[in-house]
Amino acid sequence: MAPLGDPAPDAPHDIAALPQLPPQRPPRHPLLVPVTGIFILLTIQALVFASVFLIPVTTAILGYFILNAPRRGLERIGIPAPVAAAIFTLSIAAVLFVGGMLLSDPIYEFVTDIPTLLEQVVAALTGPGGPFEAFAVAADATDEALEQAGAVEPMQVQVVDNAGLAASVAAIAPALLGQIVFAMCLLFFLVASGDLFIQKAVQVADRFENKKQTVRMIRMIETRLGNYLGAITLINIGLGAAIGLGMWWWNMPSPWLIGLMATVFNFVPFVGAVAGASIAAVIAFVSFLDLWAALGVFATYYALTAFEGQFVTPSLVGQRLRLNVTMVFLSVAFFAWIWSIMGMVVAVPMLIVVKVVCDSIPRLRKVGLFLGDAEGFLPEKERPA
Structure with a gap:
């Protein structure tokens, strides 16, 4: 029998040999979620x-x-x-x-x-x-019947001096x-400063690994944005030329202007194609007074943009930049809500920047994977096959 006060024969003599429990995470502060929500709302x-x-x-x-x-x-x-x-x-x-x-x-x-x-x-x-002649006749007959029955009172109309839409644009x-x-x-000033912005960003980082990761992140942003803008610009110019030729085939007035409009509008995902096709259809309807011709112009415009979006852009841009289409749509909608037309233009570049930043920070890599392909920053063993 072991003496009182001595450890048992089978007890470990080294405290380091005892099994180590995993470190316990500190409890989450109860105000973390509401404070984060308030911060997001204030940021928006x-x-x-x-x-x-x-x-x-x-x-x-x-x-x-x-x-x-x-x-x-x-x-x-x-x-x-x-x-x-x-x-x-x-x-x-x-x-x-x-x-x-x-x-x-x-x-x-x-x-x-x-x-x-x-x-x-x-x-x-x-x-x-x-x-829609029948609907117009029915509406006129309804208004006439209401007037005869005395159900419609005379409306007071006040003439307001307004220069119209052109004056608003000029304002x-x-x-x-x-x-x-x-x-x-x-x-x-930013370009003239050279790499000063990058140097300051590197100086802010503490460790050498963080400095290297910061430089890599900035270079990745430059590469991704340059590849995206260069490829999209060339694609949009080709699309504008194709749509211009299509409008010329339809004998549309100023087909070159419609092609130029298509080039500019296609920088806005989703919305640009629909808006451009609708404007071209309205011009065709007014020019030809033929509904089928307007539908044909709309179909031609939208078919060319759909072919570009489904085949040309994925083949040229898809290998360099793969984004979640749903997140692209939500990004365009969000920036259109806060910054109107210009927001729709910068939505995809901003999404690219956010994705690269998330890919470069280990804690946010899951967000980067959700936004799209993150192979540029994932370790070799974590990259998808």
Whole structure:
């Protein structure tokens, strides 16, 4: 029998030999969920409230990531960053200026003619021989019967002096021009600073591994955005040329303008194709006064965009960038809600940035996998086969 106070013969003499329990996670703070929800709501409200400032800032930052690789290429041949920044910004400004000068008159005429076009469409649909003539006759008969029965009281109409849609567009033009100038100036300073932004981001990181991961994340953002924008621009130019030829085959007025509209609209996923096809169908209906011709123009436009979206873009972009289509749709809807049209344009680039950031942070890799393919940052053993 072992003496009192001595350990049992079969008891371990080394405390390290005892089985180690897994570390216990600290209890979650009860206010974590409500505070996080309040933070998200305040962030969304801030994005909406400061949209006039954040839209050009976001555009300039995305442009900086896209132009970093060309800027480094120019530096390798002896062109300094400020000169490269001036070349880029002046080229973009020249394209915007020339495009604005060439398209200002057609766009202004189209905008001012929108009420007339709608009236013509309604008149053609509900007039004699129109497909909705019976509904119009029934509506007129109902109004006449109500007036004879005395059920409809005279309505007081007040004439309001309003210049119409064209005046509204002209009213927002100065603010839009100011945002463009601000974005161009900020883009110039960002590109002219060279790799200063990257250096500061690296200095913020504590450990060497974090510094290396930060550089890799920024380079991945530049590569993904550059590949996406370059491929999508070439695809949209080809799509615009194909749609222009299709509109010329339909004998549409100004087919080149419709093709250019298709090129610009296709930068907005989902919405751009439907909006462009609808506008082309309205123009066709007003020009030919034929519903079947309008449907044919709509089908031609949408079929070309559908072919591009289902076959051309996946074959050229799909190997470099695979995103969850549902998340792309939600991203476009969200940014359209907070930033209107410009939000729809920057929605996919912003989603790319968020995905790369999630891929680079181990705790957020599941979010990155949900947004799309994350092979660029996954360890070899975790990559999908």
